[in-house]
Amino acid sequence: MKSRSIRFVVTVSLVMLGAVSLPLLSVSNAFAQASDAASAAPMTNADVVKLAKLGFDSDVIKSKIDQAPAVDFKLGINDLGNLKHAGVPQDVISDMLKRASGGGASAAGPGRSGSMGAEGMAAMKMGDVTMATKDGNVRLLGINGTISTRNAFVTVLEFQDYPGTAATVRTHDRRPSFTVYSMNNPRGSIYIASLDVNSGDQNRSLKMGNSGFGSIKNAGAPDKDNQIPYDAVQIDNGNQWRLTPTKDLKPGEYGVLHGSLYDFGVDP
Known part of the structure; x- marks a missing residue:
């Protein structure tokens, strides 16, 4: 009788642990999915301006642009003027134009976004x-x-x-x-x-x-x-x-x- 009680307690404990592990696993997956979603967020003009204001040099910023899995740059005439006024170097802006038009080190990467429309193509010729x-x-x-x-x-x-x-x-x-x-x-x-x-x-x-x-x-x-x-x-x-x-x-x-x-x- 005593041994049956022990087996019963062990079995119930294992079931309870299993029940607890399921929501814990779900929470872990949720955090992982949120992290993946954050890392997949396209790089934007605001990100570039932030890096420039933090004092990173052009090579570092261009590397981040080329390594970004996706970009969502706004590169109309006024946008380019705003980038320039915010202190973004000219060679970084050129790299943004290149990346958004399909160039850059990670052009072959999956999920690439940020291709330019007619306004962006005209902006490339602003020089x-x-x-x-x-x-x-x-x-x-x-x-x-x-x-x-x-x-x-x-x-x-x-x-x-x-x-x-x-x-x-x-x-x-x-x-x-x-x-x-x-x-x-x-x-x-x-x-x-x-x-x-x-x-x-x-x-x-x-x-x-x-x-x-x-x-x-x-x-x-x-x-x-x-x-x-x-x-x-x-x-x-x-x-x-x-x-x-x-x-x-x-x-x-x-x-x-x-x-x-x-x-x-x-x-x-």
């Missing part, structure tokens, strides 16, 4: 800015600036500073035109602007935004005093636009602000 003058056409190369600020009474002025006091590309044509790529009318996102020469600092600066009482508005756009009005004409009903200043340019330093600055100079 193509061609200046047409009476002497012919020349492709402008983009340069990147650094942000600087200056105190001015009740506000702070923000500038983009560019190296050198003069652009390499020069023209005597006072009314050059520029061919750019844009999905939409470029007014409000692409600018022709005049630059101020700082001989002491050996650079050129572009005042950004409109300063008010203790604030700066339109920080991503040049100051209105530096903006050159232009006519925009769509070419062949495509994504190319021809921008032509509405008046002759005075001798000085200029640039097309299209993510980067595509600089040129007008000589007397």
Whole structure:
């Protein structure tokens, strides 16, 4: 009788342990599935900006981009401008464009996502800015600036500073035109602007935004005093636009602000 009681207790204990192990196993599986879901989340613009702000160099960020199982980058014209303004290096942005279009080290990996539509493909060509003058056409190369600020009474002025006091590309044509790529009318996102020469600092600066009482508005756009009005004409009903200043340019330093600055100079 005693041995039967012992066997009964052991059997009940084993059954109870088995019953407990099932929900524990389910919880473990739930955590594993949640972890897998988190690891499978596509890499986004916010992830890239976070890495840049944490101080990681371009090689590290590009490695993370190439190793990501999937990406969900937003790479329209305005998105690229936001990335640039957030401090993401130009070569990292180029790698984002490459990865989103199907390139990159992990292109063959399963579950790849983030291919670009028409807007993204047009954005890939945003570096193509061609200046047409009476002497012919020349492709402008983009340069990147650094942000600087200056105190001015009740506000702070923000500038983009560019190296050198003069652009390499020069023209005597006072009314050059520029061919750019844009999905939409470029007014409000692409600018022709005049630059101020700082001989002491050996650079050129572009005042950004409109300063008010203790604030700066339109920080991503040049100051209105530096903006050159232009006519925009769509070419062949495509994504190319021809921008032509509405008046002759005075001798000085200029640039097309299209993510980067595509600089040129007008000589007397």
